[in-house]
Amino acid sequence: MFMNNGKILVITHSADNAATDQVIRYIEEAGGAVVRFDVDRYPMHASLTTVYRAGEWQLMLELAEGTYRLDDLTAVWYRRSYHIGKGLESVLEKEYLGTSIGELRRTLFGMLEGLPCFQLERYSTYRRLDSKEEQLRTAAACGLQVPATCITNSPAQLKAFMEQTAGGVIGKMQSAFAIYREGEEHVVFTNEITTAHLEQLDQLQYCPMMFQQKLEKQLELRITIVGKKIFSFAIDSQKLPASQTDWRKEGAALAEEWQPYLLPPAIEQSLQALMDTYGLNYGAVDLILTPEGEYYFLEVNAAGEFFWLDKLCHHAISRQMAAVLLGQAERRKGK
Known part of the structure; x- marks a missing residue:
């Protein structure tokens, strides 16, 4: 049964991009109410309280603009949880900082996990992914x-894998990873493994990585799935030398180059089966189409960005997100 309205909690941060505002706007235009929780304000400018008494649960979020009840939510959109505890370093001694941030995270995620309403997605689902x-x-x-x-973290096993894998090998981290030098963030992208890297192979022992066969690319695809609806776009990442291994290196330059793409029915069915397995109602899937016409799966991200694709389809992704959160579009049953 589709709901005409609802009360949606949006978990994000104060520096999030415009895609979040678009989804919130469509929720409100459809008659829903939104409580936005920028977690970088927690706990310096926000308080979160759970009370259980006489068989009743009460959840309260206190923000500068007012106090909100969270025990009557109809849905949660867990968008981002960046910079929890921001500003604590100015009021706590360093020896207590880690413990405090750990308790903040445990309190927030514990509250979210216990909520009985629809969630896109539950924190435990993100951690599984x-x-x-x-x-x-x-x-x-x-x-x-x-x-x-x-x-692997074994140099010997990597050497054996490279010898047995035709066409070269790329290396990447399994998590989002950045190095900070002199206060500046340097994102670690996917890179081809070269002879120069082999000379530093012993360092692999201290930090495992994922290595994969380097695939020749006709196109790279970004498939955004919201509920049961698929939004498929493709890019020729080989246009620019810097984007040939990882298109994100030239993400801004290529932002307007993405084009709608019609997936074969068999690939769509497999992607829907993947989403069913995890019980996902949102997923950003990366695929490669080889010159031979074969599709290869790279990963699915339950918090993947969609703002640049949303602009290219007149915010159809944002409208679908709002509809799923409000129960006005078909949802996938969670696991």
Whole structure:
């Protein structure tokens, strides 16, 4: 049964991009109410309280603009949880900082996990998707091709994998990773493994990485699935030298180059089966189409960005997000 309205909690941060505002606007235009919780204001400018008394649960979020009840929510959109505890370093001694931030995270995520309403997605689902290995196994079981893969911290095993893998090998981290030098963020992208890297191979022992067969690319695809609806776009990442291994290196330059793409029915069915397995109502899927016409699955991200694609389809993704959160579009049953 579709709901005409609802009360949606949006978990994000104060520096989030315009896509979040678009979804909130469509929720409100459809008659829903939104409580936005920018978690970088927690706890310096926000308080979260749970009370259980006489068989009743009460949840309260206190913000500068007012106090909100959270025990009557109809849905949660867990968008981002960046910078929890921001500003604590100015009021707490360093020895207590880690413990405080740990308790803040446990309190917030514990509250969210216990909420009985629809969630897109539950925090535990995000943590399950941290396993890239399980993703690859699940995708293969759903009928998708995956590249030859080696996840290891053994230099010897990597050398053997490279010798047995035709066409070269790329290396990447399994999590979002950045190095900070002199206060500046340097994102670690996917890179081809070269002879120069082999000279530093012994360092692999201290930090495992994922290595995969380097696939020749006709196109790279970004498939955004919201509820049961698929939004498929493709880019020729080989246009620019810097984007050939990882299109994100030239993400801004290529933002207007993405084009709608019609997926084969069999690939759509496999992707829907993948989403069913995880009980996902949102997923940003990365695929590669080879010159031979074969599709390879790379990963699914339950918090993947969609703002640049949303602009290219007149905010159809944002409207679908709002409809799923309000129960006005078909939802996938969670796991």
